[in-house]
């Protein structure tokens with residue numbers, strides 16, 4: 001099949017177009033080379049648009065849907081994970097091929113790219129990979145529960161805690177969560193009855209906290225300590241009579257006893273010297289609220305350790321879900337509304353916004369980017385489909401403002417999805 005060259009203006013380029021010439025442009029202090037045969041992502045098209053280049057040569061055969069690579073995007077090299085597929089060849093800036101396209105990358109390639117200071121690469125998103133990851137994650141979640149069960153049993157019997165296994169599980173959660181956080185929505189909604197309700201709760205709080213941490217771009221070491229803090233935040237409950245754990249309504253003196261789990265947890269965890277200093281702090285502070293209305297001390301704002309703020313929010317959300325009536329169909333919606341109502345009062349705004357976008361929920365007035373490249377504003381949340389709101393499209397895929405915004409009910413358009421938020425609504 002011979003190539004069919006066409007000269008197009010950079011304004012007319014489409015994602016998935018294939019260059020039929022090499023182009024060199026300056027992006028700030030970096031010189032970027034686009035090679036002949038390279039498929040263009042929205043990131044590379046943007047760079048071309050902002051450069052001095054006016055026209056490029058493309059191979060028009062690739063405008064045919066069957067040849068065109070779908071779901072391609074540019075990501076930072078540090079965000080790569082093994083198993084992703086590269087869309088384009090990667091070269092050094094002298095033009096030496098580092099790794100060819102269509103190759104599934106492994107740790108070695110990622111390290112090589114990082115060492116050669118390659119900042120970004122183009123990857124192909126594989127839907128099947130995402131589906132598989134859900135199962136990977138499910139397996140890990142089950143393992144965490146197993147480890148926690150053993151851990152809690154040891155605690156009850158006053159045997160030493162198996163820190164090595166705990167650390168291994170945490171590492172697994174981080175890796176899986178980093179690969180595809182969105183798969184978690186379903187997992188987090190699974191309810192089961194466990195020997196210890198605390199295990200289900202602690203696993204859920206750990207997963208949510210780690211995702212918030214990932215979305216806040218935390219370092220791997222910090223994520224590890226955050227995960228351990230979250231898994232063990234309620235450990236002080238072992239010093240409280242179990243009958244109190246299960247009661248939905250507590251009398252004031254029972255509540256007082258229950259609230260002491262924070263201080264008990266602090267004492268238990270402070271005695272384990274191998275833990276990061278924040279692990280006992282989170283046990284102590286996870287019920288403190290930003291506005292000072294929490295316990296045990298009534299700390300406010302920055303006085304509350306950042307890890308405790310994250311675990312506190314995850315814990316609050318998990319508690320709302322777990323304590324809801326079985327017949328309540330709107331439990332996830334209600335829990336989210338509760339979080340939104342307390343944004344800026346009980347919870348720090350930045351952490352709350354991160355949590356909301358992570359869970360795939362965008363409040364009214366949030367500006368979002370769609371998978372079609374268009375920009376939209378959320379206008380209405382639909383209570384039985386909270387992740388499929390009503391939106392108005394305000395800009396087209398080329399960021400041109402629409403004269404008449406288009407109203408769309410996402411429930412009626414399964415092919416359209418929200419990719420990310422641009423600005424969270426107030």
Ligand SMILES: [Fe+2]
Pocket residue numbers: 233234261286287315
């Ligand atoms: Fe607690």
